[in-house]
Amino acid sequence: MLMLTVTPAQAITYGRRDGNRHPNVGALVAEYVEPGQKDLLCSGTLISKRDFVTASHCTVFLPSVGVDPDEVWITFDPTFDENSPLIPATYHTNPRYGHDSADLADVAVVVTDRPVSGRTPARLPRLHLLDRLAADNGLHGQDFTAVGYGVQERQVGGGRPSFPDAMERFFAVSEFRALTKTWLRLSQNPATGEGGTCYGDSGGPNFIGAGADETDIVVAVTVTGDAVCRATNTDYRLDTPSARSFLGRFVELP
CATH class of the missing domain: 2.40.10.10 (Trypsin-like serine proteases)
Structure with missing residues (x-):
């Protein structure tokens, strides 16, 4: 969640363990804290067999810490640890992000290197x-x-x-x-x-x-x-x- 500064993380309060209730919801993973250390960065949702929607404030800072667009992964493991399966992916920050205070354009897409099998993508809403x-x-x-x-x-x-x-x-x-x-x-x-x-x-x-x-x-x-x-x-x-x-x-x- 973005507060006054960008501090990507993941969280749910006063909720319940998800298990396999939302198998199309996953986490964006990157080595953004230390090289060689894969950490959870943000949450997101599979919206096609290869496209994962998240927030642009999760990805816009990655070049500044040495993480290139094709150096991220997606996991759909309900509990993340060192054994969680990872899918290589490439992030795409919205080029309009942060340029207009009336519309932050805070949406990004991460494209996996291969189609994700066994998970039904979520649907996007119709216009308005x-x-x-x-x-x-x-x-x-x-x-x-x-x-x-x-x-x-x-x-x-x-x-x-x-x-x-x-x-x-x-x-x-x-x-x-x-x-x-x-x-x-x-x-x-x-x-x-x-x-x-x-x-x-x-x-x-x-x-x-x-x-x-x-x-x-x-x-x-x-x-x-x-x-x-x-x-x-x-x-x-x-x-x-x-x-x-x-x-x-x-x-x-x-």
Whole structure:
């Protein structure tokens, strides 16, 4: 999740272990901390047999730490460790990322070297899907499911507050809060039974619906939120003309 500075990571708060519930959600892996050491970088979602959508703030800094576009991997292992299967891939940062404060263009695509087998890709939303739902009052009370790897909710007591990092895929349910031209904002207040994202779930999916009503449509990717991960999950929409103009370079759009 992106806060004031870019600190790619993965996280779900007040959620549940995913197991094989979302097999098309994976993690971007790179040697960005130390050479030869493969670390989780961000979450993302398979949207075709070779295309994996994530956030541009997860990839834009990689050249500055010596990671070339073709020096990353994708894993779909529910728990990441040194034995996790890795698929070589190449990242593509959105060239418009960060150039317009009104639209950060915070979406990236990672293309695997070979087709991913045994996993059904998630679907992208149709143009202006969320706007149409909002116009029909269809977003009021609507749940969304976030998925990602890593740290969980903040732990307090017995020392400094900390965010445990399990390096495991989790999911959580958040409720609609607000919609702007580029952002989907979700409530993740644990006091009302909601969960959500934290440091960082960056690039991870937000599927429309939850439980029996959950769909395979990833309507937004996680980008930012509040500092203690108890209030708001802010996500970059994928149903806008801007997002679709970039994604359309890689996949056929609905």
